[in-house]
Amino acid sequence: MTTVLAPVEGAAVGLAAVPDPVFSAGMVGPGTAIDPSRGPGEAVAPITGKIMKLHPHAYVIVGDDGRGVLVHLGIDTVQLKGRGFRLLAAEGDRVSAGQPVVAWDPTEIEAGGRSPVCPVVALDALDSAVTALAEGTVRAGDELFQWT
Template sequence: MFSKWKSKKEEQHTEQQIEIMAPVSGQALPLAEVPDETFAGGHMGSGVAIKPAEGILKAPFDGTVAHIVKTNHALILEHPSGLQLLLHIGIDTVSLKGSAFVSRVQTGDRVTAGETLIEFDLEAIHAAGLQSISPIIVTLTEEIPPEVVSLYGQVTAGQDPVLRVASKQ
């Protein structure tokens, strides 16, 4: 019998399954439905979009706030595995200059799943003529891109999974 030989590079990579819960309650949709080519075309990474039913963004897993955009409309959350998730509220909401967003965390904070990260005013976003659909993106930071499975339908923040990621480390 022949045994299967693995290269040192193959031995260094192990696969980790990460389930990402909905960070916002609402309707989970394919990224292709986001009215912004950068997100819809997958240029930022793979993921899902959620049309929010309420203005609360929660941590989808235990992790660390890697970065918060100055206007508080987006942040990057890092999983202990190193996987990074971009949570972006609405489309073109940077134009609101932070007026519809209140961050409850700072860069470097450790957060637990379900913890409120950002509160946002859905009415103010819509009154400004902007869409509230919110992309949830697994950023392209790994040497070997992760496999991402998106789940769609009605979701409740912290209760329903929206992404399953097979990350090779």
Template sequence: MTLEVAAPLAGRVLALDDVPDPVFAGRFVGPGLAVDPDRAEGADVTAVAPVSGTVAKAHPHAFIVTTESGPAVLVHLGLDTVGLAGKGFDVHVREGDAVAAGDPVVTWNPAGIEEGGLSPVVPVIVLEGDEESLGLTSPGTHLAAGDVLLTCR
């Protein structure tokens, strides 16, 4: 069975090697890709669930959705954003909530994050995943929210 992991927001695909954070680039959390989010006119953006499942963690800056038949997927909204202590993030779910792929999870402002001196890049990580089992979208590809970002076999 193949699990499709959707882009949680619109933007340009980045390889983890190009994420300016050694934890994600070094795959210490797991394999995956990242999305450099669109920042048109500084508008708020709502990150959506990349897979259907249960919200295992719901922090303002990051969330994890555990799938019924496969791995958990981490979405980290920007780099070093934990230090914002939730400022600028509006969380729409709670831990334990069931979500369908595409359901709204967190609204935030990538342009505002960048203006504050932080990177708005969004790593999407398959926790406890095996990089060889992933089918990755080519870096540089522009995706809409909900488009397939990667597959996991």
């Protein structure tokens, strides 16, 4: 079983609340989403593992068991081409769960007309494999869901 931690502080709202059908319909995979607290902050690693993909607005960490977790910071944020994000780690780095990966400010994302909601997805997982989804307020590093 893999315990996936909240990468950001905010309110766990579920994937259905993500204003992007690719995430809200679960096409990327099961998981949940966080409506982040507004103001500057850091997005942390949801699991211990290796950063396989790292873009300013999104990252994938793969654990030793081969399970990958995607964190997407806001919706349509790829259009920002890195503006408003600062990398705190590098692709290929090994990180511990809870270690900062990207610094960002959800307020800036929202000010640009984009949703700052952050999907957190268990890649290539069955819907039934993701359980114990957190509800309500979460802090970065809190348990977000279980992947069995």
